Structures are given as structure tokens and as C-alpha cells.
Amino acid sequence: MTLIVALGQLKKSNVAMRPGKQIESDRKRLGNLVFLPALLLPLLTFAGAEFLAPLKIADKFLFDSSNSTLVALGIACIICWIAAMLVTKKGVKSSFFEGYRLLDAISWTLVLPQLLATLGTIFTETGVGKTISKIITSVVPDNSLFWTVVVFCLGMAIFTLIMGNAFASFPILASGIAVPLLIKGFGATPEQIGALAMFSGYCGTLMTPMAAEFNIVPASLLELDDKNLVVKVQIPTALFVLVFNVLLMYAMIKLNF
Secondary structure, eight states: OHHHHHTTOOOOOOOOOOOHHHHHHHHHHHGGGGGHHHHHHHHHHHHHHHHHTTOEETTEESSOTTTHHHHHHHHHHHHHHHHHHHHHTOOHHHHHHHHHHHHHHHGGGGSHHHHHHHHHHHHHHTTHHHHHHHHHHHHSOTTOHHHHHHHHHHHHHHHHHHHSOHHHHHHHHIIIIIIIIIIHHHOOOHHHHHHHHHHHHHHHHHTOTTSHHHHTHHHHHTTOSSTTHHHHHHHHHHHHHHHHHHHHHHHHHHHTO
């Protein structure tokens, strides 16, 4: 799959597009109502999960508590699909066609998040985290909290930049730096590290085309001439936020907030 994409052999199919005037007319007619189904999805999922989890029939849970959220998500998707057809006043056939068109535009990037998410587990199991820990301890000055935090946050951003997924980066950097050095070495707590570590990883997400669902797909859907324009615009913000994360994490650990 990687070779096919890298060699540029994966092309879009010839999907018949609606006339531009019709698209513009629908945009003016719908306005912000077009966002209603998307906003309903998380609300219905949350409400459904809360309602379905305790639901019983004959003293037996109707759904496995571990799967109630997934069931709620499925039901919410069906409701939002119906809501989208009501809002747009389009039929089932039109919804299938638009879904096909979007999937075709997203193309191979559709499966990229799932594939990248497995990398973190693979790297952790193969001992990459321990190797990183050894390298860091040999490079970073002894008892230097600041430089350890810098390497940790920068590492989260770089690994995410390479793999395109902060969730894949976290277990590697956590096992290599966060746990042995920051938590055990400097007495930091998981609460001081967790959120800012992921936030630092997201800075890498903003700067890489590997995070295709965020940076490549929008460019494709908006039909931008420069497919990397989204990444280029986000880089200054990502660097600023990354520096802020380093300073905030250092202050929280140093002052024991």
C-alpha cells in the first residue's frame, strides 16, 4: 500500500460533480444549518451512552457496559444521517453519492490513522523506549529538569511529526523519558505530564503531512493547489505552543503545582 501511494499510482476516479451554481445556491440556502448533524453526533453519543449503559431487560444489561459507547455512536450516526437528509432536503441516493465522493477525495488517508496507531505499540514492545532513555541519560546533563522537559516535549512533537499520531508517540516517550526520568527521577506526577505531553505531540501533528486526516484531507476537500498549504500555515502556531508547553511543564514540576 505504501509503495502504491509513494509512486503516485493511486488516482481519483472520475466522479461527476454538481454544477458550481447549484453548490453555491445550496450553501446560501442552508447557511449554518449544515453543521447541525455534525454537532448532534457527539451530543447524541454522550446522551446515548449515559442512557444505554444502565438499561436492563429481565435484570440483565441490554448492552455490555464496555460497548455501550460504541452502540450509542452507531445509533447517533443513523439519527444524524436522517437529520442531514432532512436539513438538506436530499434523499438516500444523494447521501450515498456524497459519501462515495468524500471517501474518494480522502482516498488512502482513510486508513492511515489506524495503521499509525499500531506503531506506538510495536515500538514499545520492541524496546524503543528503553533505547531512547539510555540515549537521553547520556546526552542530557545530570539532574537537569529543564533539559529533560525540553527533550521530552520536543520528542513528543518529533515522533508525532514522523508517525502522524500523538497517541502512537506517547507510550514510547512515556516509557523512555516520562516514567524513568521525570516521574521517578524528579518526582513529577502523571497529572503534571499527561495533558501537556499530548499537547506537545499535537504540535507535531500541526506540522506534518503524515497527520493526513487533519492536514492533507482538508486540502483535498477544498481543492487547494498547494496540498501542503495547511501545514505551512500551522507551523508558526505549533512552534509557539510547543515552547509554551515546555515552560509550563517545567514550572509545574519545579514548583510542584
